[in-house]
Amino acid sequence: MSVKSAERVLRVFELLAQHGASGLTVKEISEALSFPQSSTTNLISTLYEEGYLEIQPSKRYKLGAKLIQLGSSARESLDIAAIGAPYLAGLMELTEETVFMAVLAGDELVYAAKIDNNRSIRTTARTGGRKPLYCTGLGKAFLAFMPDAESKALLDSIELTPITANTITVRDELDTQLGLYREQGYAIDNEENEEGLYCLAAPVYESGGRIEGAISVAGPKERMLRRKDSIVEQLLQTAGQISARLGG
Structure with a gap:
């Protein structure tokens, strides 16, 4: 049985991986994944605070360097x-x-x-x-x-x-x-x-x-x-x- 919150984290990672250095705003992530914007905001904030996402001056998010620590394999x-x-x-x-x-x-x-x-x-x-x-x-x-x-x-x-x-x-x-x-x-x-x-x-x-x-x-x-x-x-x-x- 899948866990909804875990699935959403994985979908965010997969989506941002497709957009590389350009990144996406919270609104763009919400719309692309059909997630409610309020829960998307909370999810993105948590991933950013934990170092798994980075934010650019343009308020666009991309994958963070902390993912390196999960293993190069x-x-x-x-x-x-x-x-x-x-x-x-x-x-x-x-x-x-x-x-x-x-x-x-x-x-x-x-x-x-x-x-x-x-x-x-x-x-x-x-x-x-x-x-x-x-x-x-x-x-x-x-x-x-x-x-x-x-x-x-x-x-x-x-x-x-x-x-x-x-x-x-x-x-x-x-x-x-x-x-x-x-x-x-x-x-x-x-x-x-x-x-x-x-x-x-x-x-x-x-x-x-x-x-x-x-x-x-x-x-x-x-x-x-x-x-x-x-x-x-x-x-x-x-x-x-x-x-x-x-x-x-």
Whole structure:
């Protein structure tokens, strides 16, 4: 015997999967599935609050990154982490530092993958965990390489709270930095989220040319700076390889 509320959740997921990055409003979901709008509103609100859906500035909902935590086996052929895994492993071997991949989840990032090296620096980042956008290399890669209007809308909704002594909390300064990152093709976290951690991050694109995710190399600042040029080269090459696999 089926459970009506569970069926409705599955229908919402299936419907939003068909609409990808464009998403749907609550009214559009209600009409497409012939659900009462009041119960649809409550259902969508619950799924959003639990992290299973994301909302765009246009009030359109799309599938959320928390679904990654339910297991890659159900979507291994489409999972950016599964596609990127061999490339991330290769990047870790080349750089001998910790390598990450993240996707966007509302106004935060979610770690989709983490590969440690045997000399990895200790970090609070973990697969499935969330971090702010404005003070992480991965987050700033999203802000720098997504469409300007989306980046501005996200920054308008985020409070730039200091996390370390290096965290940038002045909007104009952050905007200038993001412009520089767009020009050079990669973003930097200079001990802005964790003391001692230096991170270089680059965007990964899907077939429509939009940023689909971001990858990074992170390690102790002094060690990273000694080999920055070679790490950047390897990082950008790997990001390009993963983008090519995604059709970007």
